[in-house]
Amino acid sequence: MEKKLGKSLQKIAVVGPESTGKSYMAKHLAREFDCFYVPEYSRYYCQGLERNYTMTDEVNIFHGQVAMEDGFLDVVRQSLLMCDTTILTVKIWSDHLFGYTPGNVLDEIRRRNYDFYLLMDIDLPWEDDPLRDFPNKRAHFKEIWRTELRSLNADFQIIRGLGEERLQNGIRAVNEFLHTVDS
Template structure:
């Protein structure tokens, strides 16, 4: 009997929406692994703002990390963000995106995206830059997901309600998916 295809679930949204915390929770709930945000570790080592080459490096790093962890997944792979973030940040900081990112976006789909709403309070973090632009980036996320014709669910609420909404979205998706 062959191993069923792993479904990739992306946890996305603007800064300070609880993506990493949600990813860890969902991985525990579904007894699987989650792919951390590669850019976080990368940017922690930088002494200057990210360059164009840094954005390209983060794109490649995110894909490599995902590919490395995929074989360890149990039915689903939870991804704490995706390289769409590289496109969003490049567009914001440089006015355009690296060609390799644009070329790969339609070729690297996720089965379900959970778009985390900006209804959580802002948490300061040295790697977060735009507390005053959360609404803007929420609209950018909507546009990017719609441009990809992505299957996504908006996850709102706080505390356990937020987690339960995410689990309900994934359970609904899995029950509708062919095995």
């Protein structure tokens, strides 16, 4: 279960479909704002997987992502934590691949709060990667992300642009969010 935190810590999640620059953006924002970032656990988990993944794998990824994030929360001393994806990804993949999401995942999604989300747009060209599966479904998954974030009443902004423009749009969105928090 997520630890109770003082109101001073803000958690920002970088989310979206495959091959939209989430990891690059999360790392860049962590450097820009001098804070920790929580990497995407599924990348570590799936690198050694030499078979199609199962619901058990999705549940393992869920537990790994939660543990990794909670581990960072134990040591973070800054007022900002950047998260490269969230456990909402497990729901999206579970629903798509298996037609359902386990109850414990759904319960934790409702409990685990993020203050702001950057939803990465699909305007970047697809980059092939052995851990990516659906190059022709990015628009579909973008709409799923938007629907899921709205169902959580999440505060989010879509980030568009190529190269430096995209990075600057991410920085601008975070600055605007932090300005509203400080007001």
